[in-house]
Amino acid sequence: GQNIDQPTEMTATEGAIVQINCTYQTSGFNGLFWYQQHAGEAPTFLSYNVLDGLEEKGRFSSFLSRSKGYSYLLLKELQMKDSASYLCAVKEPYNTDKLIFGTGTRLQVFP
Amino acid sequence: GAVVSQHPSWVICKSGTSVKIECRSLDFQATTMFWYRQFPKQSLMLMATSNEGSKATYEQGVEKDKFLINHASLTLSTLTVTSAHPEDSSFYICSAMGAQFFGPGTRLTVL
Numbered sequence: 001g002q003n004i005d006q007p008t009e010m011t012a013t014e015g016a017i018v019q020i021n022c023t024y025q026t027s028g029f030n031g032l033f034w035y036q037q038h039a040g041e042a043p044t045f046l047s048y049n050v051l052d053g054l055e056e057k058g059r060f061s062s063f064l065s066r067s068k069g070y071s072y073l074l075l076k077e078l079q080m081k082d083s084a085s086y087l088c089a090v091k092e093p094y095n096t097d098k099l100i101f102g103t104g105t106r107l108q109v110f111p
Numbered sequence: 112g113a114v115v116s117q118h119p120s121w122v123i124c125k126s127g128t129s130v131k132i133e134c135r136s137l138d139f140q141a142t143t144m145f146w147y148r149q150f151p152k153q154s155l156m157l158m159a160t161s162n163e164g165s166k167a168t169y170e171q172g173v174e175k176d177k178f179l180i181n182h183a184s185l186t187l188s189t190l191t192v193t194s195a196h197p198e199d200s201s202f203y204i205c206s207a208m209g210a211q212f213f214g215p216g217t218r219l220t221v222l
Contacts (some may be wrong), residue, residue: 005146040202040216040218042204043204045212048211087155087221097145099157100157104154
């Protein structure tokens with residue numbers, strides 16, 4: 001079966017660093033996406049990892065270990081506007097664009 | 112960049128009526144689109160894969176006779192919720208062109 005787990009909720013302070021973990025057990029793997037979703041809005045793309053290692057993009061970085069079925073999203077220099085839900089999603093193989101989403105993590109940033 | 116639009120952005124209907132939601136790719140052709148549903152404080156759940164010119168592929172547990180999908184052109188997919196009931200109230204989101212582009216979502220409320 002497909003199982004993608006994330007912590008339900010996290011809190012952090014403005015200016016700090018937070019790491020949101022995602023573990024997955026899926027029948028196939030063709031990459032992992034991270035999205036940000038504000039309440040009432042559609043998800044917006046943050047990052048995509050298909051090879052092991054760290055991908056850095058400004059204040060956000062994403063890490064993948066395929067052998068461990070593990071990824072994390074690292075948010076630096078947190079801002080109040082970073083309060084949102086963060087979703088990881090695994091892309092199924094065989095040249096499809098089908099995504100299986102994790103449970104999502106609601107992050108609240110406090111002043 | 113690629114843009115995906117949805118219409119309407121929100122809809123309120125009476126129980127027993129049918130509601131049609133449109134998903135359009137505005138500056139690219141999409142042979143495949145995906146329909147997701149999201150209940151409050153939950154993650155996205157894939158409902159079906161919409162294929163241009165052929166039948167949609169539904170995920171397990173999604174009633175194909177209740178959620179009719181039509182992908183008649185390379186830029187338009189429609190989801191019709193037939194005989195809607197209050198439990199169908201949800202946020203419906205489409206995506207196209209891989210996993211990077213989501214529509215803004217349609218909030219359906221069934222009274």
